[in-house]
Amino acid sequence: MPDDGGPEPFRTQLIDGMRVEWDVPIEMDDGIVLRADVFRPVTGEPVPVIMTYGPYAKGLPFQRGYPSAWEAMSRDHPDAVAGTSNKYQNWEVVDPEKWVPHGYACVRVDSRGTGRSPGRVDPFSPRETRDFHDCVEWAGTREWSNGRVGLNGISYYAMNQWHVASLRPPHLAAICPWEGAADFYRDGAYQGGIRSTFWDNWYDMQVKTVQYGVGEVGGLDPNTGQRICGDDVLQPAELAANRTDLGADIRAHAFDDAYHRDRSAHWDAIDVPVLSCGNWGGQGLHLRGNVEGFVRAASTRKWLEMHGHAHWPLFYTDYGVDLQTRFFDRYLKDERNGWEDRPAVQLQIRQVDGTFTERGEDAWPLPSTRWTRLYPTVDGSLAEEAPAAGGTARFVASGDGVEFSTPPLPERTEITGPLAAKLFVSSSTTDADLFLVVRVYSPSGEEVVFQGALDPHTPVGQGWLRASHRRLDPELTTPYRPFHPHDRTEPLEPGAVYELDIEILPTSLVIPAGYRLGLQVRGRDYVYPGPSARLSNLKNDLTGCGPFLHNDPADRPPRAYTAETTLHLGGSQASYLLLPVIPTA
Structure with missing residues (x-):
C-alpha cells in the first residue's frame, strides 16, 4: 500500500x-x-x-x-x-x-x-x-x-x-x-453469572x-x-x-472461559498511562471496568475519575x-x-438532588473509609447489631423479593466506594438468582433515583449473583469486592443453607439526616415504580435498569428459578450489607 x-x-x-x-x-x-x-x-x-x-x-x-x-x-x-x-x-x-x-x-x-x-x-x-x-x-x-x-x-x-x-x-x-467495561464476562455478559x-x-x-x-x-x-x-x-x-x-x-x-478472557483486559500487560473515567450510574456496563482498571492495571501512572449524568x-x-x-x-x-x-482519584460526590461536589482522594477504596455492617432483621429493618436469634424471610424466587431499611438516619451520612453483601440463603430448588438493590428514601417516602448512564431512574446501587456460582477466588476476593471465578456450576441442595458473598457495584451518595437507606433482595431485575423512558438507539423501554436486563428464558428456566428463596437473618447465619461510610471531615 x-x-x-x-x-x-x-x-x-x-x-x-x-x-x-x-x-x-x-x-x-x-x-x-x-x-x-x-x-x-x-x-x-x-x-x-x-x-x-x-x-x-x-x-x-x-x-x-x-x-x-x-x-x-x-x-x-x-x-x-x-x-x-x-x-x-x-x-x-x-x-x-x-x-x-x-x-x-x-x-x-x-x-x-x-x-x-x-x-x-x-x-x-x-x-x-x-x-x-x-x-x-x-x-x-x-x-x-x-x-x-x-x-x-x-x-x-x-x-x-x-x-x-x-x-x-x-x-x-x-x-x-x-465508561467502558473491561471484563467481558462480569461487566456485561453475565453479571454475577x-x-x-x-x-x-x-x-x-x-x-x-x-x-x-x-x-x-x-x-x-x-x-x-x-x-x-x-x-x-x-x-x-x-x-x-x-x-x-x-x-x-x-x-x-456460560462460564468465564477463553471466549470471555480473549475479550477482556489483561491487567499485568497494561503499562501505559491511564485515565479511567467511570459513571456512578453505569451499573450495567459503564462502571465496574473503570474501577477495576484503575485498581488492577500494571501502570504506575494511572488516575481514576468518577462522575454522574448520562454516559x-x-x-x-x-x-x-x-x-x-x-x-x-x-x-x-x-x-x-x-x-x-x-490526586490519583477525582470524584464527583453525588447529592440527593442530583448535583455533585468535586473532591480528590489518594487511593481507592478511600483511605478514610469506615466499613460498616448493617444487618437485615425479621421485622424488615437494617440494624447496626446482628440479631442474636435466628430468623428467616421468604420470597417467590422469581419475584420482587423482600426489603429491609434503616430508621431515619440521625445525621448526614456519605457512602462512597464499593459495597458488598453476605447473605445466608436456601432455595426450594437447585439454584437461586439474587438481585440486590441499594435504595434511598426521602422523609416523605419517595425513592431517590438518578439519571444513570442510560436510564433516567437508576437506583443507588445494584449487585447480582447466581447461587450456584457462589465459589470465591481467594486471591482476588476482598471483603468489599468478592470475586467469583464463574468457571463451573455447583447446584444447591434444596433446603440447605449456603453462604453467598455478593459484589455490589461502587456508588457515591451523601444521604441527609432523616432519609432512610434500604436493601432489597429480589429474584428479578429492579423496576422503578414510575414512568419508563426511551432512547432511539435501544430496543426496550427504560424501566430502571436501562437495557441491561436478565430476561433470557433459556438462562433462567422455570424449573430452577421458581418456587421459593429463603434468607437467613440471625445468630450464626446473620446476613449483612457492607457499606463504605466516609466520615465527615
Missing part, C-alpha cells in the same frame, strides 16, 4: 481549519483494507494522534444516528455543542473541531465489517484487537504523526482500549477509557444497521456524499455470513474535554502541566 508520500487513494480536503483525509486505507496483515478518516492541522507538522476504532460507522452523524441522545445533550449540556459546527460529531468519539486546533490529529477507523471497512464482524474478538494494534502502529509511523498515539472514547471505544493496551503496541502512549441480554439487542440496533454492504439503508455521509456502509451492496444471506451471531456466541459460553454528554463538555486534553498533553506532547500533581 502506498504511504503518504505516494499517490493518494483517498480524497483530501482543506475545510473548517483542518486538513481532512477521507476514507484512508489501512491494510491489515490478512489483506483486508480498513478505512479511516483523518483530521489534522493544515500545517503538516508532526502532531500526536487521538485514535478510535469501532463499529458505529465513521460517516454516520451523531445527530442522525442517535437523535434522542443528541437532543438531550444539546438541551442539558449546551457547552458540549458550542464552539464547533458539529458537522463532524460522531457517537462516542472526540469532535475534531475541538482537538485539531489544540494540536492533535484525530483518526477514526471503521472496524472490520462495519461502515466502509469490509470483512467479518466479530465484536471485541482477538481479530479486532489485532486490527486495532496495527492501526495504532500505522498512525504512529505517519509523517504527520509525532509517534505518540493516544486512545480516547466512550463505551465500545473505551472497552477495546483495555484490550489493545494489553498487546502493548509500541506507539501507544496513553489511554483514556471513558446471570446472562444479560444487552449485547443481543445492542447488536441488532447499533451494529447490524451499519454493517458493511447494507447499501442505501445505511444512508449517505453528508460530509462526503459517499455511502456510509461501503460501495458494495450485499444480499441478506451474505450479510449474515459476514457477521458472527453475538447472542448465540455469548449463550454458548455520553459529559465527555463532550468543557469539563470532559479539559480533563482529557490535560492528560494527553502531558503524555503525548510531554508538556509539564502539573498533571502528575493531581
Whole structure:
C-alpha cells in the first residue's frame, strides 16, 4: 500500500481549519483494507494522534444516528455543542473541531465489517484487537504523526482500549477509557453469572444497521456524499455470513472461559498511562471496568475519575474535554502541566438532588473509609447489631423479593466506594438468582433515583449473583469486592443453607439526616415504580435498569428459578450489607 508520500487513494480536503483525509486505507496483515478518516492541522507538522476504532460507522452523524441522545445533550449540556459546527460529531468519539486546533490529529477507523471497512464482524474478538494494534502502529509511523498515539472514547471505544493496551503496541502512549467495561464476562455478559441480554439487542440496533454492504439503508455521509456502509451492496444471506451471531456466541459460553478472557483486559500487560473515567450510574456496563482498571492495571501512572449524568454528554463538555486534553498533553506532547500533581482519584460526590461536589482522594477504596455492617432483621429493618436469634424471610424466587431499611438516619451520612453483601440463603430448588438493590428514601417516602448512564431512574446501587456460582477466588476476593471465578456450576441442595458473598457495584451518595437507606433482595431485575423512558438507539423501554436486563428464558428456566428463596437473618447465619461510610471531615 502506498504511504503518504505516494499517490493518494483517498480524497483530501482543506475545510473548517483542518486538513481532512477521507476514507484512508489501512491494510491489515490478512489483506483486508480498513478505512479511516483523518483530521489534522493544515500545517503538516508532526502532531500526536487521538485514535478510535469501532463499529458505529465513521460517516454516520451523531445527530442522525442517535437523535434522542443528541437532543438531550444539546438541551442539558449546551457547552458540549458550542464552539464547533458539529458537522463532524460522531457517537462516542472526540469532535475534531475541538482537538485539531489544540494540536492533535484525530483518526477514526471503521472496524472490520462495519461502515466502509469490509470483512467479518466479530465484536471485541482477538481479530479486532489485532486490527486495532496495527492501526495504532500505522498512525504512529505517519509523517504527520509525532509517534505518540493516544486512545480516547466512550463505551465500545473505551472497552477495546483495555484490550489493545494489553498487546502493548509500541506507539501507544496513553489511554483514556471513558465508561467502558473491561471484563467481558462480569461487566456485561453475565453479571454475577446471570446472562444479560444487552449485547443481543445492542447488536441488532447499533451494529447490524451499519454493517458493511447494507447499501442505501445505511444512508449517505453528508460530509462526503459517499455511502456510509461501503460501495458494495450485499444480499441478506451474505450479510449474515459476514457477521458472527453475538447472542448465540455469548449463550454458548456460560462460564468465564477463553471466549470471555480473549475479550477482556489483561491487567499485568497494561503499562501505559491511564485515565479511567467511570459513571456512578453505569451499573450495567459503564462502571465496574473503570474501577477495576484503575485498581488492577500494571501502570504506575494511572488516575481514576468518577462522575454522574448520562454516559455520553459529559465527555463532550468543557469539563470532559479539559480533563482529557490535560492528560494527553502531558503524555503525548510531554508538556509539564502539573498533571502528575493531581490526586490519583477525582470524584464527583453525588447529592440527593442530583448535583455533585468535586473532591480528590489518594487511593481507592478511600483511605478514610469506615466499613460498616448493617444487618437485615425479621421485622424488615437494617440494624447496626446482628440479631442474636435466628430468623428467616421468604420470597417467590422469581419475584420482587423482600426489603429491609434503616430508621431515619440521625445525621448526614456519605457512602462512597464499593459495597458488598453476605447473605445466608436456601432455595426450594437447585439454584437461586439474587438481585440486590441499594435504595434511598426521602422523609416523605419517595425513592431517590438518578439519571444513570442510560436510564433516567437508576437506583443507588445494584449487585447480582447466581447461587450456584457462589465459589470465591481467594486471591482476588476482598471483603468489599468478592470475586467469583464463574468457571463451573455447583447446584444447591434444596433446603440447605449456603453462604453467598455478593459484589455490589461502587456508588457515591451523601444521604441527609432523616432519609432512610434500604436493601432489597429480589429474584428479578429492579423496576422503578414510575414512568419508563426511551432512547432511539435501544430496543426496550427504560424501566430502571436501562437495557441491561436478565430476561433470557433459556438462562433462567422455570424449573430452577421458581418456587421459593429463603434468607437467613440471625445468630450464626446473620446476613449483612457492607457499606463504605466516609466520615465527615
